Amino acid sequence: MIRVLVIDDHGLVRQGIRQFLADTPDIIVGADASNAADGLARARREQWGAVLLDLTLPDSHGLDVLKELRREQPDVPILVLSMHPEDQFALRAIRAGASGYLTKNSAPEELVTAIRAVVSGRHYLSPWLAERLAREATGHPFNAAHEQLSDREYQVLMRIASGKTTKQIASEMNISPKTVSTYRTRLSEKMNLTTDAELTAYVFRNRLLE
Template sequence: MIDVLIADDHAIFRSGMRRLLSDEPDMRVSGEAANGQEVIDLLQAGKYSVVLLDINMPGRSGLETLKRIRASWPAQPVLMLSMYPEEQYALIAIEGGANGYLSKDRDAGELLQAIRAAAAGGKYISPNVAVQLLTKPRHEASQAPHLGLSAREIEIMHLIVQGVSLTEIGEKLFLSVKTISTYRTRLLAKLGLESNADLVRYALRHELID
């Protein structure tokens, strides 16, 4: 039996995943978490075949949680799920130790296939991502400035380009406005940008947002 831990801060999404997996004779949802700390707590208390981990969660982000999982449970299968574009964030997630990455708009059958692959100790990359990785020059991917951002910087970048204010970002991530401002300054410097408008243009140019 494949025991799945679902980590997502949206209760409706978790409910939908429960219904989907309940129809599979070899799968069951054995745990649910709404944030990164709950994921760590559940892994400390029990074993799971696969962790379905959302990238964008309050507090510790999915990528930061993945880093913690890899440090404490190096063999734990983890699949990253997100609304962020696969073409960019699949590489970041997999290099961070994920067994696979799927955007939430993928077909349910593909998700089930990915779960089974991860549970067996393998990796899963969607056909779309595989084509992108094969056709994109490797040196170009490795030199993309945003690939050097930390998990928290990536999360804050996405919120900024969505038009979320620094105050709102701080409230969402449980951090002070001063800390968020420091993160913003740091990520702009790493990307060689000067303003939020530049950041939006960068995100569009690199297909980090729709």
């Protein structure tokens, strides 16, 4: 039996996953958590067959949780289940150690297939994501400006495009306003874009936010 830990801040999502997997003979939700702190604590207390991880959590970004889980439990497969389209975070999630990436509009049956795949030691990748990774491996990556950014710089970019102030971004990311400004300067230099308006236009032009 595959025991799964679900880390997602939406109660309806956690309940839906639990109910659907209850009808699957070889997979069961052993526990769930609504935030990063609780999720990490539960992950440390027990052995898990797999972790289902959302990227949007109230107390930490899912990529940071993913990296922490990977450091502490390198053998546990982590499947990201996110509301964000693949072209926003999938590559970053795989680079950070995820075994697969699914969007929340995927069919429930695909979730079962993905869990079984990652538990068996394989990655679960869409054709789009597999192509991106293959191009990276052969030294021919796609050279979109935002793909040069670190995970933290990318998170700041997304929040700028969402209209957040420096103070709001600092609060959400649990960093100082000065650090936010540093990330802001770095990402502007890497992308060769100066103003918030230019950064926001880039994000929406490339459909990084809907």
